Amino acid sequence: MALSTTIQVGELDPDADTRIAGxxxxxxxxxxxxxxxxxxxxTLEDLTGNIEVLVFxxxxxxxxxxxxxxxxxxxxxxVDRKEDTPKIRASAMYALEEARDQFxxxxxxxxxxxxxxxxxxxxxxxxxxxxxxxxxxxxxCQDPSGATVELETAASYNVGISSDFCRELKEFLGQQSxxxxxxxxxxxxxxxxxxxxxx
Numbered sequence: 001m002a003l004s005t006t007i008q009v010g011e012l013d014p015d016a017d018t019r020i021a022g023x024x025x026x027x028x029x030x031x032x033x034x035x036x037x038x039x040x041x042x043t044l045e046d047l048t049g050n051i052e053v054l055v056f057x058x059x060x061x062x063x064x065x066x067x068x069x070x071x072x073x074x075x076x077x078x079v080d081r082k083e084d085t086p087k088i089r090a091s092a093m094y095a096l097e098e099a100r101d102q103f104x105x106x107x108x109x110x111x112x113x114x115x116x117x118x119x120x121x122x123x124x125x126x127x128x129x130x131x132x133x134x135x136x137x138x139x140x141c142q143d144p145s146g147a148t149v150e151l152e153t154a155a156s157y158n159v160g161i162s163s164d165f166c167r168e169l170k171e172f173l174g175q176q177s178x179x180x181x182x183x184x185x186x187x188x189x190x191x192x193x194x195x196x197x198x199x
Contacts, residue, residue, distance in 0.1 A: 021046065107161060127169075
């Protein structure tokens with residue numbers, strides 16, 4: 001999944017879409033002055049630093065559950081540069097498993113054709129059918145000469161990407177590798193009522 005770090009967010013343009021993953025180190029839930037709806041001001045930390053994230057009432061109301069300090073989360077949103085220190089206006093916040101479902105759109109398997117027997121293709125088919133889902137399966141096939149071709153399977157071979165799927169796929173492939181394909185789309189923040197009136 002393509003993600004920004006806290007340092008990279010500081011280099012983005014105002015209102016740029018971004019996604020960031022990190023440890024939730026602080027979370028203050030407050031009530032809006034106008035209609036007393038809950039919203040949150042949180043601090044997210046990764047290996048490069050930390051950043052403040054604003055979760056306004058509409059987005060807060062759409063959260064799948066209550067999050068707590070100490071959780072690793074993925075946040076989608078837009079860069080807020082109204083002050084010297086950049087922030088993120090969250091449009092969505094996910095636990096890691098939810099993020100996989102929201103962002104991953106496919107998986108690419110690297111297949112050295114010289115090492116694959118008909119039995120191995122049959123075993124792969126059974127493995128794929130045991131993990132049905134909505135993510136498209138791709139192959140990057142390489143013949144002994146080094147020539148490479150990429151193929152996309154039919155929708156009937158779509159898979160469900162989860163932590164169990166990734167772990168079992170690593171075991172199946174052994175020394176061979178795979179890559180996950182992430183969607184480039186980022187959920188947009190819902191306009192607040194005062195913004196809608198202004199426009």
